[in-house]
Amino acid sequence: MKTFSTKWLAAPLAALLTSVALAAPPPGLLVLPEFDALAKKATESVNISLDPALLGLAASFLDSNEPQDAATKQLIAGLRGIYVRSYTFDADFAYPAAQVDAVRAQLTAPAWQRLVQVNSSRDHTHVDIYVCADHGVAQGLTIIASEPREFTIVNIVGAIDLARLHQLEGKFGIPKLSVPQNGDGARDEKPPGR
Numbered sequence: 001m002k003t004f005s006t007k008w009l010a011a012p013l014a015a016l017l018t019s020v021a022l023a024a025p026p027p028g029l030l031v032l033p034e035f036d037a038l039a040k041k042a043t044e045s046v047n048i049s050l051d052p053a054l055l056g057l058a059a060s061f062l063d064s065n066e067p068q069d070a071a072t073k074q075l076i077a078g079l080r081g082i083y084v085r086s087y088t089f090d091a092d093f094a095y096p097a098a099q100v101d102a103v104r105a106q107l108t109a110p111a112w113q114r115l116v117q118v119n120s121s122r123d124h125t126h127v128d129i130y131v132c133a134d135h136g137v138a139q140g141l142t143i144i145a146s147e148p149r150e151f152t153i154v155n156i157v158g159a160i161d162l163a164r165l166h167q168l169e170g171k172f173g174i175p176k177l178s179v180p181q182n183g184d185g186a187r188d189e190k191p192p193g194r
Contacts, residue, residue, distance in 0.1 A: 026080050028132035028140015028157045033099045046086040079158035092148035
C-alpha cells in the first residue's frame with residue numbers, strides 16, 4: 001500500500017494560516033454602527049475612516065518642517081487607523097442611546113480599561129475615555145462623548161504614546177477635550193465636539 005505524503009500541503013496551509021492571521025482585526029479596533037439613518041436626521045455629521053493607507057496619505061500632507069506637523073506625523077506613524085463618528089441634532093436625545101451603548105459594550109476588561117469618566121448631571125454631558133493595552137503597550141484608544149444634542153465616538157487604533165496624544169486633538173476629526181475643573185463635572189472649556 002502506498003503511503004500518502006502531506007508535504008505538498010505544507011505551503012498552502014502556511015499561506016492560509018498567514019492570511020487568517022492577517023485578517024484578524026488589530027487590538028483596539030471597534031465595530032462601529034453604520035449610523036446611516038442617523039446621519040440623515042443630523043444637522044451636522046462627521047464620518048472619518050482612516051485605515052493605514054489613508055493615514056499614510058494624510059501624513060504626506062503634513063509639513064515635516066513645521067514642528068507641530070512633524071510631531072503629529074511621528075505620532076501617527078504607529079497608528080493603524082482613526083475612526084470618528086460625530087453627530088449634532090436640533091432636538092435633545094435624537095440619537096439612539098442603544099447604538100452608543102453597543103459601542104460601550106465592546107470596551108470590556110481585560111483588553112480595555114477606562115482612563116477617564118466625566119459625568120455632569122447638570123448639562124447631561126458624559127465623556128468616557130478607554131485605552132486598549134496589549135502586553136503593557138497602548139494599542140488603542142476610544143473616546144465616547146455624549147450630550148443632549150450631540151454625540152461623538154473616536155476610535156484610534158495602533159501603538160499610541162498617551163503622553164503625546166493631545167497632539168492629535170483638533171486633527172483628523174478628533175475633538176479637543178477639556179479637563180474637568182472640579183468634582184461636579186464643570187469644565188475649563190466647552191464640552192467635546194463644540
